[in-house]
Amino acid sequence: MYNNKKYIGLAVLCLTYAACKVPKLAEKPLVKALPTTFDSVQAAENDTTNIAKVKWNQYFTDANLTALIDTALQNNQEVNILKQEIDMSQNEIQARKGEYLPFVGAKVGAGAEKVGRYTELGALEDNIDIMEGRKMPDPMTDYGLSLNARWEVDIWKKLHNSTKAAVEHYLASVEGKNFAVTNLIGEIASSYYELLGLDNQQKILQQNIDIQTRALEVVKAEMMATRTTQLAVKKFEAELLKTKSLQYAIQQRVVETENRINFLLGRYPTHITRDDASFYSPLPEIVHTGIPAQLLDNRPDIREAQHDLAATQLNVAVAKAQFYPSLDLSAAVGYSAFNPKYLFYTPKSLIYSLAGDLVAPLINKNAIKSAYANANAQQIQAVYNYQKTVINAYVEVVNQMNKINNLQKTYDMQHAQVDLLNQSIGISNDLFTSSKADYIEVLMTQRDALESTFDLIETEVGQRVAQVKIYQALGGGWN
Numbered sequence: 001m002y003n004n005k006k007y008i009g010l011a012v013l014c015l016t017y018a019a020c021k022v023p024k025l026a027e028k029p030l031v032k033a034l035p036t037t038f039d040s041v042q043a044a045e046n047d048t049t050n051i052a053k054v055k056w057n058q059y060f061t062d063a064n065l066t067a068l069i070d071t072a073l074q075n076n077q078e079v080n081i082l083k084q085e086i087d088m089s090q091n092e093i094q095a096r097k098g099e100y101l102p103f104v105g106a107k108v109g110a111g112a113e114k115v116g117r118y119t120e121l122g123a124l125e126d127n128i129d130i131m132e133g134r135k136m137p138d139p140m141t142d143y144g145l146s147l148n149a150r151w152e153v154d155i156w157k158k159l160h161n162s163t164k165a166a167v168e169h170y171l172a173s174v175e176g177k178n179f180a181v182t183n184l185i186g187e188i189a190s191s192y193y194e195l196l197g198l199d200n201q202q203k204i205l206q207q208n209i210d211i212q213t214r215a216l217e218v219v220k221a222e223m224m225a226t227r228t229t230q231l232a233v234k235k236f237e238a239e240l241l242k243t244k245s246l247q248y249a250i251q252q253r254v255v256e257t258e259n260r261i262n263f264l265l266g267r268y269p270t271h272i273t274r275d276d277a278s279f280y281s282p283l284p285e286i287v288h289t290g291i292p293a294q295l296l297d298n299r300p301d302i303r304e305a306q307h308d309l310a311a312t313q314l315n316v317a318v319a320k321a322q323f324y325p326s327l328d329l330s331a332a333v334g335y336s337a338f339n340p341k342y343l344f345y346t347p348k349s350l351i352y353s354l355a356g357d358l359v360a361p362l363i364n365k366n367a368i369k370s371a372y373a374n375a376n377a378q379q380i381q382a383v384y385n386y387q388k389t390v391i392n393a394y395v396e397v398v399n400q401m402n403k404i405n406n407l408q409k410t411y412d413m414q415h416a417q418v419d420l421l422n423q424s425i426g427i428s429n430d431l432f433t434s435s436k437a438d439y440i441e442v443l444m445t446q447r448d449a450l451e452s453t454f455d456l457i458e459t460e461v462g463q464r465v466a467q468v469k470i471y472q473a474l475g476g477g478w479n
Contacts, residue, residue: 050290052474075266082177089170100159102151114139146334158321168311175304178478186472196279197461232439298475305386312379319375325360396473421449
């Protein structure tokens with residue numbers, strides 16, 4: 001008996017040694033550290049005040065805009081699809097948890113078997129008395145009721161690591177949904193401000209149409225007084241028609257922008273309620289960006305990449321465990337009899353079994369090696385994806401910081417330009433009526449004033465969108 005145990009032990013050791021040779025793989029790259037500040041000349045390096053901590057319904061103060069965002073968060077199809085993915089990830093966790101718990105099932109069965117008289121089993125049964133001198137039943141029936149259990153002992157934590165990987169995938173799906181929410185809020189707010197800008201362009205356009213209409217009447221009066229020619233009248237009429245035609249291009253952009261917002265809200269085209277006056281509400285004087293390290297906590301896409309990386313590390317451990325022996329236990333207990341009336345006779349009809357299997361791969365491990373190599377490659381991919389995500393987040397913040405600064409300088413200069421050109425319109429009209437300026441100068445002055453005003457509004461839209469984008473880049477909105 002001792003020798004048998006000795007041989008079994010040696011067999012197990014040999015099996016384990018032969019199976020546990022794990023091939024070496026490429027080392028994963030190191031994660032690059034974030035800079036300490038967003039700007040080399042940033043004054044307050046330790047200022048951790050961050051607008052990303054502000055909730056979206058406090059950051060955006062326009063009641064119409066917040067109502068749109070609130071509707072989108074409930075009805076947007078993309079967000080709702082991601083919510084279903086989260087539910088599926090939760091279900092996957094439950095499925096993985098079940099794998100390292102014993103599988104227990106109930107079995108009820110009945111059957112009949114007829115064997116030939118001259119077969120070995122038939123000849124044996126013919127000479128056996130069962131009870132009270134009776135022969136074995138022919139055909140032989142079998143009735144059974146049992147509980148069966150099967151359990152893979154998680155020696156190498158393969159199943160537990162697989163469950164942990166499922167948890168990381170679930171957390172990644174949650175962060176993916178949060179990132180989608182951040183982008184959704186940013187897109188709605190940007191489109192809303194673009195819509196307000198178009199409304200204000202329409203107002204400016206109507207004001208210019210009124211100015212040009214009055215100028216046309218003046219030119220016509222000048223022609224009647226023979227102080228100018230019909231050519232000037234035609235030029236003014238053509239310029240007026242050109243300005244009026246711009247209305248329809250702007251109107252088309254309004255329709256498309258409204259419908260883009262409606263699509264994000266998960267509804268069919270309808271009018272977007274808005275207040276044009278809110279377009280000129282004051283912008284924040286200071287944008288608090290905090291420090292770069294806060295991106296790791298605030299940006300959902302970075303946290304999603306973190307969880308994906310953690311999941312791939314666990315998958316490597318799972319793939320590595322495939323090289324090691326696995327221990328499977330099976331057990332059964334129940335009753336079995338050839339006649340239902342004897343089914344629950346104890347212990348004569350009682351059956352039970354207990355078995356254990358130690359299985360390890362020895363030859364042709366190519367599939368396991370390939371799975372292990374792929375798991376490691378996916379881990380390296382996840383490292384690079386994490387680095388890319390972090391760098392992209394940092395670049396987005398720096399870009400928006402500079403954009404806010406440059407747009408403010410552009411706006412100040414354009415505002416001064418518009419003031420000067422608006423003054424020039426009155427001056428050119430006075431000079432024209434006193435025959436001291438050519439009608440071309442009047443037309444060019446009106447055209448320049450209109451174009452510069454449109455540019456100013458576009459810059460104003462850009463400023464407001466930049467305020468949205470910096471909030472988004474810092475990781476605001478999802479909370």
